[in-house]
Amino acid sequence: xxxxYGLNILDNCLSCPVREEHLFCNLSVHAGQRxxxxxxxxxxxxxxxxxxxxxxxRGVFVLCAGKAKLSTSSREGKTIITKISESGDILGLNAxxxxxxxxxxxxxxxxxxxxFIPRDSLLxxxxxxxxxxxxxxxxxxRNYYTAYEEIRTLGLSTSPSEKFAKLLxxxxxxxxxxxxxxxxxxxxxxxxxxxxxxTTRETVSRLFSEFKKKQLLQLKGSTLVIRNRLALxxxxxx
Amino acid sequence: xxxxYGLNILDNCLSCPVREEHLFCNLSVHAGQRxxxxxxxxxxxxxxxxxxxxxxxRGVFVLCAGKAKLSTSSREGKTIITKISESGDILGLNAxxxxxxxxxxxxxxxxxxxxFIPRDSLLxxxxxxxxxxxxxxxxxxRNYYTAYEEIRTLGLSTSPSEKFAKLLxxxxxxxxxxxxxxxxxxxxxxxxxxxxxxTTRETVSRLFSEFKKKQLLQLKGSTLVIRNRLALxxxxxx
DNA sequence: CATGGTCCGTGACGGTGATCACAATGGAAA
DNA sequence: TTTCCATTGTGATCACCGTCACGGACCATG
Numbered sequence: 001x002x003x004x005y006g007l008n009i010l011d012n013c014l015s016c017p018v019r020e021e022h023l024f025c026n027l028s029v030h031a032g033q034r035x036x037x038x039x040x041x042x043x044x045x046x047x048x049x050x051x052x053x054x055x056x057x058r059g060v061f062v063l064c065a066g067k068a069k070l071s072t073s074s075r076e077g078k079t080i081i082t083k084i085s086e087s088g089d090i091l092g093l094n095a096x097x098x099x100x101x102x103x104x105x106x107x108x109x110x111x112x113x114x115x116f117i118p119r120d121s122l123l124x125x126x127x128x129x130x131x132x133x134x135x136x137x138x139x140x141x142r143n144y145y146t147a148y149e150e151i152r153t154l155g156l157s158t159s160p161s162e163k164f165a166k167l168l169x170x171x172x173x174x175x176x177x178x179x180x181x182x183x184x185x186x187x188x189x190x191x192x193x194x195x196x197x198x199t200t201r202e203t204v205s206r207l208f209s210e211f212k213k214k215q216l217l218q219l220k221g222s223t224l225v226i227r228n229r230l231a232l233x234x235x236x237x238x
Numbered sequence: 239x240x241x242x243y244g245l246n247i248l249d250n251c252l253s254c255p256v257r258e259e260h261l262f263c264n265l266s267v268h269a270g271q272r273x274x275x276x277x278x279x280x281x282x283x284x285x286x287x288x289x290x291x292x293x294x295x296r297g298v299f300v301l302c303a304g305k306a307k308l309s310t311s312s313r314e315g316k317t318i319i320t321k322i323s324e325s326g327d328i329l330g331l332n333a334x335x336x337x338x339x340x341x342x343x344x345x346x347x348x349x350x351x352x353x354f355i356p357r358d359s360l361l362x363x364x365x366x367x368x369x370x371x372x373x374x375x376x377x378x379x380r381n382y383y384t385a386y387e388e389i390r391t392l393g394l395s396t397s398p399s400e401k402f403a404k405l406l407x408x409x410x411x412x413x414x415x416x417x418x419x420x421x422x423x424x425x426x427x428x429x430x431x432x433x434x435x436x437t438t439r440e441t442v443s444r445l446f447s448e449f450k451k452k453q454l455l456q457l458k459g460s461t462l463v464i465r466n467r468l469a470l471x472x473x474x475x476x
Numbered sequence: 477c478a479t480g481g482t483c484c485g486t487g488a489c490g491g492t493g494a495t496c497a498c499a500a501t502g503g504a505a506a
Numbered sequence: 507t508t509t510c511c512a513t514t515g516t517g518a519t520c521a522c523c524g525t526c527a528c529g530g531a532c533c534a535t536g
Contacts, residue, residue, distance in 0.1 A: 072386070074394040075475060082389060098379035103386045126375075130368025137364075137371060140378040141336035147385035148320075148341045152310055154392035155318040155436050158494090160523075189483065198393050200524060205485055237313060396524095398493075427513065438494060443515055 031129050038121040043113045050091060050106040050114060057095035057102055059118040063087050066112015067187075070104040071195065081195045082150055084109070084188075094140060096122060109187070154198055157236070163197035164207045165235040168217065172226045184224045269367050276359040281351045288329060288344040288352060295333035295340055297356040301325050304350015305425075308342040309433065319433045320388055322347070322426075332378060334360060347425070392436055395474070401435035402445045403473040406455065410464045422462045 041064070044050070050061050053072055065087050073079040082104060085091060095102045096119050117125075126133045157163045172182040188196075190204040197204075211217045216232060218225040226232070279302070282288070288299050291310055303325050311317040320342060323329060333340045334357050355363075364371045395401045410420040426434075428442040435442075449455045454470060456463040464470070 072390055072394070074390070078394050078396075080389070080393040082386075094379040094382045097375050098383065100379075100383060103383060126372060130371060133368060133371045133375060134364060137335050137375040137378055140375055140382060141332040141338075144332045144378060144382050144385060145336065145338060145341060147382060147389060148310070151318070151320060151385060151388050151392060152312070154389060156310070156312040156316050158316075191483080201484085202486080202525085203523065206523095209485075429513080439514085440495085440516080441493065444493095447515075 028129075031125075031132065034125065034128075035117075038125065039115040039117050041113060041115045044108045044111065046108055046110050048108045050108070051095075051102045053103065053105045054101045057092060057099065057119055059116055060093050060096050060122060061091040061106070062115040062117070063089045063091060064113040064115060066114075067109045068106050068112070069109050069192070070106055072104050079195050080198055081192060083146065087112075090139065093136065094143060097136065097140065160197060160199040160203050161207060161210070162236055163199070164193075164204070164211070165216075165232045167193070167197055168211075168224075168226055169229065169232050169236065171224070172229060172232075181225065181227045184226070186219075186222045186224045266367075269363075269370065272363065272366075273355075276363065277353040277355050279351060279353045282346045282349065284346055284348050286346045288346070289333075289340045291341065291343045292339045295330055295337065295357055297354055298331050298334050298360060299329040299344070300353040300355070301327045301329060302351040302353060304352075305347040306344050306350070307347050307430070308344055310342050317433050318436055319430060321384065325350075328377065331374070332381060335374065335378065398435060398437040398441050399445060399448070400474055401437070402431075402442070402449070403454075403470045405431070405435055406449075406462075406464055407467065407470050407474065409462070410467060410470075419463065419465045422464070424457075424460045424462045 039062070044066070050068065051058070063085055068085045068089075068091065069081050070083040070085060070091070071079050071081045085106070091106050091114075092102055094100075099119075126136060153163055153166055157166060171184045175182045175184055177183070190208070191201045194201045194204045208217075208219075212219065214231070216226070216228050218227065277300070282304070288306065289296070301323055306323045306327075306329065307319050308321040308323060308329070309317050309319045323344070329344050329352075330340055332338075337357075364374060391401055391404060395404060409422045413420045413422055415421070428446075429439045432439050432442045446455075446457075450457065452469070454464070454466050456465065
C-alpha cells in the first residue's frame with residue numbers, strides 16, 4: 001500500500017494502535033468486525049478540511065493519525081479554535097447523532113489519516129448495537145463537558161493573561177515531568193493561540209514576552225518549558 | 239393533595255401536560271409506566287437549588303412547572319447564566335450520563351415542581367430500554383448545540399450591544415406576532431441579563447437606554463416590546 | 477544569492493466598557 | 507403611611523487591549 005504524505009496507512013481498525021483507548025474500543029468481536037466493514041479510510045494533506053461548519057452531516061471521522069483543529073467563525077471573519085483533536089478522537093459525532101449541520105470546521109493541521117463512517121451506516125449500527133449507543137451518549141456528554149470548559153474560559157476568565165495561563169496549564173498537565181516542570185513542543189502559531197484564547201496575535205506576542213520576563217515560561221527553540229505551575233495557577237484563580 | 243406555593247401538584251407523568259413535547263415522550267406503555275414508577279416529585283420555592291455546580295450527580299430533574307436558571311461561577315464570584323430552563327426540560331442529564339459533577343447550578347427562579355429520577359434507576363432504565371438511550375444521545379447532542387451557541391456568543395460577538403441584540407432576538411422569536419413585532423414579559427433583573435451576556439449591570443442599564451432611544455425596543459411596565467427585528471439583526475451580523 | 481512569504485516583536489494611540497459613587501425609583505412589609 | 511431593601515439610572519474616571527504600523531527573523535524556492 002502506498003504511503004502518500006510520508007504516512008503509513010492503517011487499514012484495519014481491529015489492529016489500530018489507538019483503538020484501545022477510545023470510543024469504539026473493546027467492542028464485541030462481531031460489532032468490531034461490522035464497524036470495520038462500514039468504515040472507509042483516507043489520507044489527508046495539511047490544510048485539508050474534513051468538514052465545514054454549516055454543512056449537513058455526511059458522517060463521522062475517526063482521526064487515526066495527525067492533528068486537526070476544530071473552529072467556528074463569524075461572518076466578519078473572526079475565528080475561534082475550540083479544540084485541537086488528536087488521533088483517536090471522533091469528529092462530527094454530535095452533528096451526525098442530532099442530524100444538524102456540523103457546528104465546527106475540522107481542518108488538518110498536519111498530514112494525517114482518518115476513517116470515515118457514513119451517517120446512515122453509523123445510525124443503523126447504533127440501533128443494532130444498543131450497548132454502543134450508551135457509549136456514544138457518554139462520549140457526547142464528555143464533549144459537552146469540554147464545551148462547558150470553553151464557556152467558563154470565555155465567559156468567566158476576563159483577561160487574556162488569565163486565559164493564556166489556563167492554556168499553558170492545560171498543556172503542562174499533559175506532559176508533566178516528575179519534578180513538576182514540563183516541556184511542550186510548540187506547534188501552534190501565535191495567531192492560532194490567539195484564536196484559542198479569543199484575543200489578537202499581538203496580545204499573544206506580548207503575553208509571551210511578559211511571561212518570559214516573569215520566569216513563568218522559557219523557550220528553547222520551539223520547545224516550551226513551563227516550570228512555575230503554581231504561579232500560573234495563581235493567575236488563573238478561577 | 240396539598241398545593242404549597244400556590245401550585246397544583248402533578249403526580250403522574252402519564253398525564254402531564256408537557257410530556258408530549260419532550261424527551262421521555264411517546265414511550266411504549268411499558269417504559270412510560272416504569273419511568274413513572276422510579277420518579278419522585280417535589281415542589282420547590284423560589285430560590286431553591288436543585289443542584290449545585292461541582293456536586294456529584296444524584297440524578298436528573300424533570301422540570302414540570304416554574305423556571306430555573308442554570309449558571310456557573312468562578313471563585314471570585316463572577317457568574318454567568320447559561321440557560322433559563324422551562325417546564326419540560328431535563329436538568330442534570332449530562333452529569334448523570336457521564337458520572338461527572340454537575341457542570342452548573344440549577345436554581346428555581348419562581349415556585350415550581352420537578353420530578354427527580356435517581357442516577358442508578360435512570361441508567362438501569364436506559365440499559366433495559368435501548369431505544370431510549372438513543373433518544374438520550376439525541377438530547378445530549380441538542381444540549382451540545384446550545385452550548386456551542388453560547389460559545390459563539392461569548393467568543394465571537396465582541397461588544398455587549400451585539401450580545402444584547404442577540405438576546406433580544408432570541409426572546410423575540412419565541413413570542414413573534416403576525417405583524418413581526420413581539421411582546422415579552424420581562425422577568426429578569428438587569429443584573430441577571432448582565433450575567434447572561436457577560437457584562438455588568440450598569441452596561442445593561444445603558445443598553446436599555448440606548449436601544450430605547452434608537453427605537454429598537456419599548457417598555458410598557460414590565461412588558462418589553464420589540465418592533466424592529468431587522469435593525470437588531472443588523473447589529474448582530476454574525 | 478536573491479526573493480517572497482509567513483510569522484514574530486514592539487511602539488503609539490484611542491475607544492470601550494469596568495469600576496466606583498450616589499441618587500432615584502419602586503415594591504413589600506410592618 | 508413609613509421604612510427598608512432591591513433594583514435601576516447615570517455621571518466621571520481610567521486601565522486595558524484592539525488596531526494600525528513597521529521592521530526584522532526565518533525559511534523555502536528559484
